[in-house]
Amino acid sequence: MSAPETGAPGAPPRRRFPEGTTAEDLKAYMGPFVERLGYKFNTDGEFVAMVLEGELEVLATTGDVYCPCRMRTGDPKEDVKIICPCIPFFRDEFAGMRKCWCGLFIRADVEDGAALMGVIAEPEGPIEVPVARVDDMRDGEARRVKVGKTALAVFRVDGEFFALSDVCRHAFAPLSEGWLDGHAVMCPWHGWRYDVRDGTTDHPDADVRTYPVTVRDGEVLVTV
Ligand code: SF4
Ligand code: FES
Incomplete structure (x- = not known):
């Protein structure tokens, strides 16, 4: 097929299919x-x-x-x-x-x-939501994923995956943009540290929620 149309020179291609697309x-x-x-x-x-x-x-x-x-x-x-x-x-x-x-x-x-066919309602109870492929994330990498209205930060540390709320309890910065130091993620705004394994922080009553992660068939699944 011909390439999607582009805008100004140097601009990324627009998400649009040209006439004659099949x-x-x-x-x-x-x-x-x-x-x-x-x-x-x-x-x-x-x-x-x-x-x-x-x-x-x-x-x-x-x-x-x-x-x-x-x-x-x-x-x-x-x-x-x-x-x-x-x-x-x-x-x-x-x-x-x-x-x-x-x-x-x-x-x-x-x-x-x-x-x-015909299934239009989601089953009740916890569901496993695919959030990444194992080989798409390297150790030390983070990814922000929206699941419904919830923003999750997914981290890979030493080959293991962890998922926690992406919202810092101090002033709501996205933890997925923070820096990893071992199993601790440092908030990108003021440096609060959270343990990605259990969401705990040194600050009182400020732990963040964590979500179970399963790896299956090369996929990272978060239970929500
Ligand atoms: S519901 Fe299915 S067919 Fe419709 S836009 Fe989404 S992915 Fe495409
Ligand atoms: S917003 Fe995270 S430490 Fe301030």
């Missing part, structure tokens, strides 16, 4: 991206073709691949969350259902995507 182009573009998020195209090829056809119709009228199964609000800040693949904005819902709303994408370990 379903195969969309698949080639989206496949590697959703794989990083722990998803794949539905195993029901006919269904995938139908949804992508819908996306191409939306693309032709709007200039981007908004979700064909949801209404746009007209507010660009809101609508940006339903440009396909919208998985990063709905990690918890989709992890619970094991598929995206439309069913175009299913979790990587689901064998029969057709069996999930």
